[in-house]
């Protein structure tokens with residue numbers, strides 16, 4: 405119960421902080437500076453979402469419209485071109501990703517994206533999608549045990565916590581979306597795990613998804629957003645097996661950046677506009693730089709050790 409209250413309060417605090425920054429003039433001033441920098445050099449901001457239940461559909465659509473007004477949204481297949489920097493000379497681009505293989509990604513998100521001519525990149529945990537034919541309580545238990553133990557407004561009712569089936573995943577591919585691995589069991593991939601765990605979560609998960617979708621699997625999305633969920637052992641296998649890997653420390657990608665540590669900034673349906681600006685204008689980058697530097701040190705140190 406106390407964990408629930410803490411999560412709710414922390415979300416409200418962040419909303420309130422964003423509003424204060426916006427109306428005090430701090431955020432607009434920062435944004436002006438940030439947008440000037442963006443105009444001078446190409447940047448890609450990859451956004452990660454989690455669940456988008458039906459009751460958030462309208463919020464999600466209006467947020468997509470704001471994002472589209474803010475900057476061009478790339479198709480996942482355009483990532484390689486951006487990374488190679490042979491097509492974009494300046495300006496900001498966005499890419500939309502959706503974590504955890506939820507049923508509402510199929511029933512809500514894909515529809516909303518397609519209505520606007522957009523496509524997304526969906527990161528799926530193999531073990532969760534494998535649960536699709538199991539009982540409702542087993543599916544919900546798997547989600548709570550492996551993916552998101554805490555309650556929030558977008559992951560509240562049993563209907564919010566169900567997985568897509570493999571048929572739905574294949575249909576998303578046919579409809580032009582991209583699929584990435586989100587490990588086998590949404591395992592934390594910090595240092596010191598048995599080698600067999602890294603192999604199953606990274607290599608075997610990628611092979612399995614590839615078999616299911618009948619197409620090469622090139623994207624990997626790290627589960628969890630804390631530095632302790634990263635390790636050089638995992639990164640070595642991510643680099644070996646995937647073309648692109650996505651982490652969660654908010655910073656934008658520039659052409660030629662590390663293709664296996666592409667950061668993503670978190671947005672969720674229902675976030676107030678001020679929080680969108682906080683994320684997109686780079687305000688969160690200031691907070692994330694030291695954290696990201698710590699992750700990089702951690703990865704480099706482990707590599708030597």
Ligand SMILES: [Zn+2]
Nearest residue numbers: 503504627628
């Ligand atoms: Zn996840």
